[in-house]
Amino acid sequence: TTVRVADGTPGKECQVDFARLGLIYDPVQGRRRVAHALIFTAVYSRHMFIWLTFSQTLEAVIAGCEAAWRFFGGVFGVLVPDNLSPVIASADAVNPTFTTGWLDYAQHAGFATDPARVRSPKDKPRVERMVQYVRGNFFAGEDFADLADAQVRAEAWCRSTAGLRLHGTTAARPAEVFAEQEAGRLLAPPERPYDVPIFKQVKVHKDFHVEVGKALYSVPGAYIGRHLLARADGALVKLFDGGRLVKTHPRQSAGGRSTDRADLPEHRAAYAMRDIDALIRAAHRAGLNVGIYAERHFDDSLPWTRMRQVYRLLGLVRRYGAGPVEAACGKALELDVLSVSKISSMLAAGTEHVPIPPPRPAAAGAGRFARDPAEFNPARRAHLTLLGSAEAPERSS
Template sequence: MFPYRKILELHSEGVSLRSIATITQHSRQKVTEVIKLAEKRGIIIPLDEGITDPWLEDFLYPEKKQENSGRHVMDFEYVHKELARPNVTLTLLHDEYVREAKSVGKIPYAYRTFAEHYHNYAMKYKATMRIRRKPGEILEVDWAGQTLSVIDPDTGENRKVYIFIATLPCSQMFYVEGSYRMDLPSWIRLHQHTFEFFEGTPQILVPDNLKTGVTKHTSKELILNKTYAEMADHYNTVILPARVRSPKDKASVEGSVNIVSTWIIQGLRNMKFFSIEELNDEIWKKLDYLNNRPFQNRNGSRWSAFLEEEKFALSPLPATPYRMSEWRTAKVRPDYHISIHSMFYSVPYELIGKEVDVKISDSTIEIYFNHIRAASHQTLYGKYGQFSTLKEHMPQNHRLYIEQTPEEGLKWAASIGDSTLMIVTFLLETYEVEKQALNAIFTLKKLERKYTNYEIEQACKDVLKATNRPTVKSVQTIIQSNKKHDEEKLTEPKSRKMKEKYGFTRGASYYGGRNK
């Protein structure tokens, strides 16, 4: 038997390759090949007593058994690599293997033997086996059934802490964190922490049917919580909840719940914590131990399996983290406002009585009708009962009413011209009652309905030339007079042309014969 074990032991003692070749009476090239294969397979020195030369030969050269069988040799590394691709199955690879065997005149293995050989290879040489799970495809999430507690330093009471668990089924790598609440903001925040821990996102999220994430799930209909769905879309993943009463749909996280319950929850049962941060620090220490603990039946650990077999398949994190928002429905009140947290936000008055969708975040309130954004406001804080009202949402008569302020009057006048501004300023200064001045100013503003800004400014200029005490009536009279004068100017050339055209018509004297 080839002395694999002796070569590896001599190499670990620092013996040169030339000396090892001399001692074992084998070529230096063969010695080098064995040492490199051992390093590639992750063999650690000193070797256990059960690792014999036959075991090492089988471990380093798994294809030798196939060659001795007379069958077409399987490329295990190729099969393992291809199974990482989306939608590639062992059945497809076996079909390709059969066609390849026939093309070279060799006998292929049957599917069952093919799968068995790959199973043995993956379990012995690889951290993960890719028959049922694709790397980076699924992340299963759930709450543990058991809880921990934190002592309130002020009251001395125990505060319940819920344990969130996320598992990648391919590598069995998992993440754990404690939370005071199981509400939607906590659910979203824990998902974000999970993605940051794995430094990537999976293709599919598989949660349980909790109300925080799933509004309705039947055999015919699936309705996700809008905020949860929006978060998943931001991280370029999709949500496929487990079927109701089907724990096997998320078997990996169910298994992780048992591990976490034993090694973390029960492992911390006798410790006292006075803050959630202190508790999570201890949870993460035990999590690090569990993820790095060697597998019992194969090489590696969850952490090494994740790094070697799964991390490459996760999608990269987006440039900016998801900003939490909440979705609600609201009915538009008769005053064209909706109420959110006892604050009031306007929408177009045409939507009075309609149901609208509202997206609530720390900075903005966005209102949607039939999936089209109808309004957007900055989120109000402070005293309850505040209003955020946009003029464009108001009916015309309401808009005119709120615009009747001295500031709005001066602003309008300045947009027309200097002469108009002088008259409006004069009206504000001379009327004893502000309301009377505003009535006069906005009567003047109504001229916009019939006249252009230029015509209004010209009339104001003419009035100021005629008097030092202008009135709205004088402006109305002048603008009407100017308009009439302009219209006469336009019609005068036309009448003159008519006279010129018919000015040489022959009269009665011509037809009487005197001008012949």
């Protein structure tokens, strides 16, 4: 036996189903492709909307829903879809599991989902009866330029032919019943269009980053080695651990990186971020001369190439203390010697406090190795050369 189910409250329920139509030209691929119709049917008024697509992905279903809300002027409180793979992750007659993407969109739009059971077309009879009607009355025998042309004509067909027909069961025109009794009861459409996100399971690597859409995003070190759920839309990337929000980053293009300094170990953050100012501040905390010495090292066209020298200088502060390094840097600055290796040698020898000897005064007479200016005279050099040649036989004898 068959029991007819009541239509329910006006503006409350809408049944949804995919239907295979036929071939439509796709200018992107330059060939004819199979087109599908996502059919929305208001349960109370039987007013309907068709969304045409070449695919049955989550993006296609959400795009159809967004177009339906614009067509109807609002959102139905309950959607009754078939067991579409973008919507249902695990089918069950009592407790079905929805995909993460569909749950996210349903929360955004504000409707509930009551899916039909597997192989139970009577759970959504209003939309099931419309499949053959769409195929025979709208699509059959028509010639469409492309999918966009077919979509424009489909919406016009829904408003006029399908919307103004005299329905066999209700004995009324669906568009008129919808306008009179359902349109004012729909939920308000979302204020902003839905940006379809990417959902992905990601692993936190040893470098404190995860990869989403070929871009890197930092995560606190406590999550290294764990798997998180990433939600990435056009603006933000959100990382969740068991439903709890862990981190939020601005979306980066492929090849980009977003790193929060707070996620990295403090002793490695400056090097990873090439934060020269942080190293200079650390050097100044050890002493004035140490800070000036670090600044002198960074006075270069490629300052980050000098970071290892300053890191070594700060290491000497931790090893010998700030006082000895301050004295050694002061002596090196006085002599204008810019070498951390020299600072290390002074500290190892304990000579950082030995005063610098004053320069020796120049000798009053000629120096030991001073040369006679006449030796630079070309004629004098030639004479000495000849003289040496003449004396050579005597020396050899």
